[in-house]
Amino acid sequence: MAYHSSRWIPRNQRLKFQIVNAVFTALVLVPQFYVLGRPKSTRYCRQPLLNNLSTSIAVSFIASGFAVIFTLIDPVPQSLWAAYHVFGLLSCGQGLCTAILTLTAAACAKTTPELYYTSLILTVASTFSTGFFMVRGGLWLTSKRPATEPRRNNE
Template sequence: MFLYMLIFMAYHSSRWIPRHKRLKFQTVNAVFIAIVLVPQFYVLARPKSSRYCRQPLLNNLSASVALSIIASGFAVTFTLLEPVPQSLWASYHVFGLLSCGQGLCTAILTLTAAACAKTTPELYYMSLILTVASIFSTGFYMVRGGLWLTNRRPVTEAEQ
């Protein structure tokens, strides 16, 4: 859910800026994409990351890199388009489900891979960081969903 939240934040942050001044925001957006992607590529390229670990943390990191690249495309597209087509919103929400599943897999693999901290430390700690980010973003969406449910009007009030 971490990548889903980053796209959400990029979209809503860009709407505060007038349309003709969004080029500066695209620069900030590129910096955030680099902050997310560069550490993952660094850990992926490390020789220690290919050592044996009981859990497939390297495969999971590869999936995370692929989803991060897709998320960067969504973030750039969402900040440039106004209005965003419904089909793009639908694909964004499907991506959110994929991101949620990947975050859940990351959490499970990381929690069961404590021994990998000795054999593949960079890979294990990157997985731990992604797990914490996923848990934080899931909490964010749980609070946001709860607020959305409490602010909805009751059905009887809407009919009157």
């Protein structure tokens, strides 16, 4: 979304967009670091939600890096697009893991509530993100589909 949104802004005025991107990144990362640093988060939980949160933080950093790069580089090299799409698939897989771990960790809501509810929020965000990109990908595929000629009725 950062790439497409930044293209509406003239190249010499994208600093404002970079500031908005930095604020958004902080809003995403600060709560994750807060939960990671909580003493309750290290309590026993049957599922490795703490490890998953660490992975989510890493994915968030990489995503924000891609957002910065995409708003600075114009045009974007094909190799960077390829890396971004590989990252997107890995990120989708990480979101799926988050969903599975969260759905099987209901007991952790009592022992590590902040960690469990953060994982639940990340699951919802991942679900919305996956849905958004599935719809977007479907629309892209239908726009790239060759047009067919209408049938003529010779009767």
